[in-house]
Amino acid sequence: MSDFPKAVTINEEGPREGFQIEPGPIPTSRKIDLIDALASTGLRQIQTVSFVPPANVPGMADADAVVAGIERRPGVSYTALWLNERGLLRALASRKLDVFGTIGLCPSPGFLMRNQKRTPEQNHEAQRKILQMYRNNDVPVRRGGLMAAFGCNFEGDIPVSRVVDMVGQLLALAQEAETALDYVSLADTMAWATPASIQRVVGEVRNRYPDLRLSLHLHDTRGMGIANAYAGLQMGVDMFDAAVAGLGGCPFAGHRGAAGNVCTEDLVFLCDEMGIHTGIDLDRLIEAAALAEDIVGHPLPGSVKTGGTLRKYRQARREAA
Amino acid sequence: MSDFPKAVTINEEGPREGFQIEPGPIPTSRKIDLIDALASTGLRQIQTVSFVPPANVPGMADADAVVAGIERRPGVSYTALWLNERGLLRALASRKLDVFGTIGLCPSPGFLMRNQKRTPEQNHEAQRKILQMYRNNDVPVRRGGLMAAFGCNFEGDIPVSRVVDMVGQLLALAQEAETALDYVSLADTMAWATPASIQRVVGEVRNRYPDLRLSLHLHDTRGMGIANAYAGLQMGVDMFDAAVAGLGGCPFAGHRGAAGNVCTEDLVFLCDEMGIHTGIDLDRLIEAAALAEDIVGHPLPGSVKTGGTLRKYRQARREAA
Numbered sequence: 351m352s353d354f355p356k357a358v359t360i361n362e363e364g365p366r367e368g369f370q371i372e373p374g375p376i377p378t379s380r381k382i383d384l385i386d387a388l389a390s391t392g393l394r395q396i397q398t399v400s401f402v403p404p405a406n407v408p409g410m411a412d413a414d415a416v417v418a419g420i421e422r423r424p425g426v427s428y429t430a431l432w433l434n435e436r437g438l439l440r441a442l443a444s445r446k447l448d449v450f451g452t453i454g455l456c457p458s459p460g461f462l463m464r465n466q467k468r469t470p471e472q473n474h475e476a477q478r479k480i481l482q483m484y485r486n487n488d489v490p491v492r493r494g495g496l497m498a499a500f501g502c503n504f505e506g507d508i509p510v511s512r513v514v515d516m517v518g519q520l521l522a523l524a525q526e527a528e529t530a531l532d533y534v535s536l537a538d539t540m541a542w543a544t545p546a547s548i549q550r551v552v553g554e555v556r557n558r559y560p561d562l563r564l565s566l567h568l569h570d571t572r573g574m575g576i577a578n579a580y581a582g583l584q585m586g587v588d589m590f591d592a593a594v595a596g597l598g599g600c601p602f603a604g605h606r607g608a609a610g611n612v613c614t615e616d617l618v619f620l621c622d623e624m625g626i627h628t629g630i631d632l633d634r635l636i637e638a639a640a641l642a643e644d645i646v647g648h649p650l651p652g653s654v655k656t657g658g659t660l661r662k663y664r665q666a667r668r669e670a671a
Numbered sequence: 672m673s674d675f676p677k678a679v680t681i682n683e684e685g686p687r688e689g690f691q692i693e694p695g696p697i698p699t700s701r702k703i704d705l706i707d708a709l710a711s712t713g714l715r716q717i718q719t720v721s722f723v724p725p726a727n728v729p730g731m732a733d734a735d736a737v738v739a740g741i742e743r744r745p746g747v748s749y750t751a752l753w754l755n756e757r758g759l760l761r762a763l764a765s766r767k768l769d770v771f772g773t774i775g776l777c778p779s780p781g782f783l784m785r786n787q788k789r790t791p792e793q794n795h796e797a798q799r800k801i802l803q804m805y806r807n808n809d810v811p812v813r814r815g816g817l818m819a820a821f822g823c824n825f826e827g828d829i830p831v832s833r834v835v836d837m838v839g840q841l842l843a844l845a846q847e848a849e850t851a852l853d854y855v856s857l858a859d860t861m862a863w864a865t866p867a868s869i870q871r872v873v874g875e876v877r878n879r880y881p882d883l884r885l886s887l888h889l890h891d892t893r894g895m896g897i898a899n900a901y902a903g904l905q906m907g908v909d910m911f912d913a914a915v916a917g918l919g920g921c922p923f924a925g926h927r928g929a930a931g932n933v934c935t936e937d938l939v940f941l942c943d944e945m946g947i948h949t950g951i952d953l954d955r956l957i958e959a960a961a962l963a964e965d966i967v968g969h970p971l972p973g974s975v976k977t978g979g980t981l982r983k984y985r986q987a988r989r990e991a992a
Contacts, residue, residue: 501981502984503984504984506981506985506988542981544944545898545901546944571974571977571978572940572974572975572978573897573934573975574897574940574941574974576894576895576897577897577898577900577901577941579898581901609974609977609978613894616893616895619895620865620866620895620898623865623868624865624867653891653892653894653895653930654894656892656930657893658893659893663823663824663825664828667826
């Protein structure tokens with residue numbers, strides 16, 4: 351009936367997502383507090399900041415100071431985002447980040463034009479230049495990403511065959527640059543996925559590229575996030591992006607205030623209960639979720655931080671026995 | 672890989688759940704508005720009120736007036752809850768409700784004692800008396816229910832074999848009273864279920880009673896509600912309780928304000944996207960969810976009412992083509 355992985359890797363994107371989208375100014379020290387708290391949970395990969403022009407994203411103006419202030423924990427990979435060489439150089443200059451390259455394509459030309467002002471051909475060329483930039487800076491390329499892989503507000507449903515083709519194009523771009531991707535991330539950028547489409551798309555990509563590691567980036571805007579993660583787990587997917595407490599929101603939803611990324615602690619709860627190893631201490635992660643909520647100053651969408659875990663009930667039961 | 676049903680029946684419990692748990696007094700006319708709005712969506716079963724002593728549940732003091740005010744729609748089954756013959760007689764006196772009997776057992780003796788102050792033996796006897804009460808009042812018995820079928824705050828994990836046995840006990844009680852149950856509802860009363868336990872429990876019950884129709888009552892307190900519904904659908908379950916906008920809350924969660932019942936419009940969105948017929952107009956249902964939120968005066972937990980459906984994007988795409 352299923353092909354569940356024994357263990358999953360969760361890439362925590364809450365700090366970057368949250369600091370980027372939250373309207374209020376968040377003190378640098380509190381950003382550092384959250385990243386340090388997350389690093390103490392057992393998470394092995396944390397996306398900390400975006401190195402983007404402060405004029406575009408005021409909440410990231412202190413990105414260098416945030417990274418400088420992190421108390422690095424061994425075994426944790428601290429990552430960041432950037433959009434150009436200037437940003438990449440800031441990441442490299444920090445000397446505290448795990449700097450690796452990403453290339454990205456998009457099966458929705460409409461979204462690509464709105465989001466990045468490029469045609470598919472222009473985007474292909476841009477990825478070649480990005481690969482060259484990584485080569486020039488001696489940065490390994492690890493990740494390929496497909497945005498809007500499950501549907502798009504501007505293009506509607508995306509044919510699965512196009513997604514499969516584009517995974518092939520990512521692999522070909524990497525090969526052309528004499529490198530190889532560690533994994534390909536399929537992003538449900540605008541929350542179109544359901545468990546059925548997760549199964550369909552992951553299944554078709556897997557059929558064509560059986561040895562390729564896949565990662566899922568899921569949005570919970572329509573409440574399908576955990577169900578979609580479950581469908582991914584059923585297909586053997588062992589790598590997920592997630593955001594503590596559901597930090598981040600979704601700029602493409604019908605309404606402001608809609609949930610964004612699938613919530614890390616809800617995903618860890620699911621894995622824990624299914625016996626899938628995450629390496630993460632759920633109680634500590636819930637403390638980090640409470641901290642995130644305190645920092646942003648408003649309720650965040652995650653469920654387990656409010657509903658509680660089952661641990662105390664099981665423990666009380668064992669003690670009574 | 673799966674055994675999805677072609678169509679599902681959703682039993683809307685939002686009005687009863689919401690009016691019962693919301694602290695503020697809700698005007699009778701607004702309760703009626705919500706029930707009438709729900710009846711216009713294509714929902715075929717709506718649980719309207721509880722006939723319980725006003726001293727116990729002040730929000731249900733106007734239950735008779737609410738039912739009297741409903742504008743009945745053909746094809747919609749309006750139901751209610753009661754705890755004793757006095758309540759049943761109120762339901763019968765309304766002459767507007769679809770009155771049918773329910774019996775219930777609980778595989779957690781600890782929860783049974785806390786919730787109903789009965790031992791399992793006493794509860795068995797109580798069900799016999801309830802069956803007799805229905806017989807005396809010429810009321811057909813349709814539904815058997817198991818509370819806490821997936822785990823319990825007071826007993827911890829519940830052995831699947833005990834759930835299977837207890838389903839058998841429900842069937843035997845009905846048979847003993849010379850009646851038969853139309854279906855058995857498995858309730859995740861305290862939100863312990865995950866998709867894995869849904870598959871396990873539903874699978875074992877189905878193995879033992881392959882012809883028995885099963886219904887799921889799922890709580891979303893830990894964010895697993897839709898994933899659990901999906902797991903149920905994968906097992907062929909074709910009947911679900913749900914609450915519009917996620918009305919209801921969960922009195923057993925670790926924190927006040929935790930989500931309760933799985934949200935109707937999120938469940939309908941899931942089914943729509945998977946091609947499973949519900950007979951429900953999702954846009955109208957979202958309007959009813961907005962009305963529910965307006966009536967209670969605070970945000971309710973459902974996602975699709977905030978995130979929006981995909982219909983307008985698909986339509987824009989068709990018009991552009």
